[in-house]
Amino acid sequence: MPDTLPEYTIGIVGLMRRSVSYADDLQRLGQTVVGTDVHPENRRRFEDEYSAETYENPDAMMADVDGVFVMPPSKFQEGAIITALESGTDVLAAKPMCASINSAKTVRDAAKASSAFCMVEYHNRFYNSVRLLQSLLTEETSEQLSHIEARYTRQRGVPSRGSWFTSSELAGGGALMDVGSHVLDLLFLALGSSAVEQVWAISRSEFGDRQHYSEDQVPSNSIYRFETDALMYDVEDSMTVMLQFETGQTAVLEIAWAANQPEEQIFDLFLRGPEESVYIDIWQEASAENGTLVSPVETYSVSENAASHFDSQTHTVKGKNAHQEMQRTFLRGIRQGERPDGCSVDEAVHIHRIIDAIYESAKQGTPISV
Amino acid sequence: MTSSSESDSEYGRTIDTVETNFAILQEIKNTDGGTISAIADVLDLSQATVHHHLATLRKIGYVKKEGTSYYPSNRFLTLGGRARKREAVFQIGRDYIEQLSDETDETVRLVVNCNDYALTLYQDTGDAVEQPRTYVGDEADLHSSASGKACLAHLPPEKVASILDERPLTQYTENTITDREELLQEIDEIRQKGLAFDDRERFPNIWCVSVPMLTETGDFLGAVTVSAPTSRRDRDWFHDEIPGILKNASGVIEVSSAYAQWTE
Numbered sequence: 001m002p003d004t005l006p007e008y009t010i011g012i013v014g015l016m017r018r019s020v021s022y023a024d025d026l027q028r029l030g031q032t033v034v035g036t037d038v039h040p041e042n043r044r045r046f047e048d049e050y051s052a053e054t055y056e057n058p059d060a061m062m063a064d065v066d067g068v069f070v071m072p073p074s075k076f077q078e079g080a081i082i083t084a085l086e087s088g089t090d091v092l093a094a095k096p097m098c099a100s101i102n103s104a105k106t107v108r109d110a111a112k113a114s115s116a117f118c119m120v121e122y123h124n125r126f127y128n129s130v131r132l133l134q135s136l137l138t139e140e141t142s143e144q145l146s147h148i149e150a151r152y153t154r155q156r157g158v159p160s161r162g163s164w165f166t167s168s169e170l171a172g173g174g175a176l177m178d179v180g181s182h183v184l185d186l187l188f189l190a191l192g193s194s195a196v197e198q199v200w201a202i203s204r205s206e207f208g209d210r211q212h213y214s215e216d217q218v219p220s221n222s223i224y225r226f227e228t229d230a231l232m233y234d235v236e237d238s239m240t241v242m243l244q245f246e247t248g249q250t251a252v253l254e255i256a257w258a259a260n261q262p263e264e265q266i267f268d269l270f271l272r273g274p275e276e277s278v279y280i281d282i283w284q285e286a287s288a289e290n291g292t293l294v295s296p297v298e299t300y301s302v303s304e305n306a307a308s309h310f311d312s313q314t315h316t317v318k319g320k321n322a323h324q325e326m327q328r329t330f331l332r333g334i335r336q337g338e339r340p341d342g343c344s345v346d347e348a349v350h351i352h353r354i355i356d357a358i359y360e361s362a363k364q365g366t367p368i369s370v
Numbered sequence: 371m372t373s374s375s376e377s378d379s380e381y382g383r384t385i386d387t388v389e390t391n392f393a394i395l396q397e398i399k400n401t402d403g404g405t406i407s408a409i410a411d412v413l414d415l416s417q418a419t420v421h422h423h424l425a426t427l428r429k430i431g432y433v434k435k436e437g438t439s440y441y442p443s444n445r446f447l448t449l450g451g452r453a454r455k456r457e458a459v460f461q462i463g464r465d466y467i468e469q470l471s472d473e474t475d476e477t478v479r480l481v482v483n484c485n486d487y488a489l490t491l492y493q494d495t496g497d498a499v500e501q502p503r504t505y506v507g508d509e510a511d512l513h514s515s516a517s518g519k520a521c522l523a524h525l526p527p528e529k530v531a532s533i534l535d536e537r538p539l540t541q542y543t544e545n546t547i548t549d550r551e552e553l554l555q556e557i558d559e560i561r562q563k564g565l566a567f568d569d570r571e572r573f574p575n576i577w578c579v580s581v582p583m584l585t586e587t588g589d590f591l592g593a594v595t596v597s598a599p600t601s602r603r604d605r606d607w608f609h610d611e612i613p614g615i616l617k618n619a620s621g622v623i624e625v626s627s628a629y630a631q632w633t634e
Contacts, residue, residue, distance in 0.1 A: 039628065040586065076632060169622045232621035
């Protein structure tokens with residue numbers, strides 16, 4: 001059944017590489033796109049490529065749009081999100097939402113005071129495999145989980161080395177902020193309301209000045225890359241994190257923008273429990289064509305059959321374009337005039353709080369109580 | 371007594387007396403105090419003219435007299451302070467300059483282009499520094515300093531040519547670049563590397579490294595410079611240790627300056 005959406009005008013704040021795919025998606029969904037960026041060159045390219053109107057700053061754009069995607073360098077997210085919320089414009093904010101926990105709390109307060117809503121770009125929620133995971137994890141199943149191994153590691157995937165992405169001041173951090181936030185999002189999704197009690201983290205920065213590091217994952221036509229002569233690199237590019245929850249459950253996270261590993265990318269969670277374990281390979285669905293069949297979820301359990309040593313079950317889903325699904329959900333939110341379920345500012349603030357504790361632990365070199 | 375004559379310029383009608391007045395001020399600044407006869411000699415003015423100018427400036431509080439010498443007074447800081455307060459790059463940059471001086475222990479400066487001179491807009495010194503050679507308001511020739519060369523590297527070629535045509539490449543030390551071709555070649559390298567060095571070219575025992583910053587339209591915004599005496603820091607420190615630290619800070623100032631227009 002076709003779900004036709006009205007034609008809205010969506011403004012993109014920050015016309016860099018990662019925003020471009022959203023403009024493509026929005027046009028495919030029959031929406032009108034406009035944009036704003038401080039760099040005249042980025043505005044010109046966006047105008048040419050999308051026959052779209054551009055503005056010099058978010059303020060000037062707000063009166064003409066029905067919703068905005070806010071995705072400038074993280075440090076400038078807070079200001080742009082608040083500008084939108086204060087003008088009553090619905091926001092889809094790039095994850096992890098802000099560059100710091102304080103900034104995130106300011107945004108949360110602004111969202112509470114606004115008639116508009118702010119949704120945060122945790123797009124993985126919209127994969128069919130993740131939705132299946134949610135349905136498999138009944139309260140009972142979730143409670144018996146004892147340990148989670150989660151990985152988000154790339155072979156060569158530092159985003160735009162030297163740009164704002166690799167500046168601690170502008171991005172708020174490195175691999176943990178960028179991809180680690182996705183892992184935390186799914187971890188909290190899986191464990192429901194369990195509170196984190198303690199974190200222990202070790203961070204590494206190893207690929208900043210590797211001259212022969214190949215940047216195959218950065219598209220060579222990355223015209224929306226931030227143009228700068230400055231080569232900043234003062235963030236972590238990999239991290240090992242251990243979390244302990246008040247329930248006694250534990251998790252180990254391996255996060256890396258770059259690693260000498262055979263797989264191009266690993267993004268999976270292995271949730272272990274004495275009754276049942278669940279494995280989910282998010283990357284399998286993320287790297288598949290929209291609509292093809294994938295089997296990214298498996299469950300393992302003690303067999304009730306005496307002759308069987310061990311039970312396992314593979315679950316097949318139709319691969320979904322999660323980015324597009326998230327945008328549809330956002331557009332429906334505009335239509336309904338209410339905040340869509342999930343991807344909320346409160347959840348983003350919670351992730352920011354744990355990220356902050358993880359950085360503190362890495363800095364001090366000791367476990368930290370949250 | 372001079373008459374108040376006027377001239378035509380690209381700015382419209384201008385008053386010659388004001389130019390004479392500022393030439394006298396520049397002179398007492400450059401020589402760190404000047405007597406009437408010395409100023410009259412250098413500027414080819416009558417002693418009476420110089421005296422009248424200085425008397426006027428004293429009357430309105432911009433010049434002070436000690437013995438027979440005249441000096442600029444602190445009142446100029448009210449103009450300078452106000453001028454600087456308006457600059458976004460100063461507002462944004464000062465915290466990072468202070469962080470860098472903590473991190474390096476040395477003299478760190480934010481330098482901008484002012485009338486095609488490298489002007490120190492802000493300076494902070496680390497614990498190792500007792501008596502820095504430079505100060506806020508310090509003005510250097512573009513060819514003789516790291517930040518000046520960084521600026522030349524990002525001025526339009528025709529602008530660089532006209533500056534080099536009009537101004538001599540004054541030799542300050544035995545390392546100052548006084549050959550035009552050599553200078554042009556070096557600023558090409560600076561543009562490519564995003565890094566400029568001063569190899570004891572302005573002061574005989576000081577070296578510096580500087581990173582240029584650009585505006586969102588690619589114009590020169592300013593430069594961040596670390597300098598230290600040769601007795602305390604070696605060449606490797608400037609070439610291997612400092613550039614990375616400097617680029618992390620200058621990049622943030624550059625990007626934040628571009629986005630400042632969103633928050634104004």
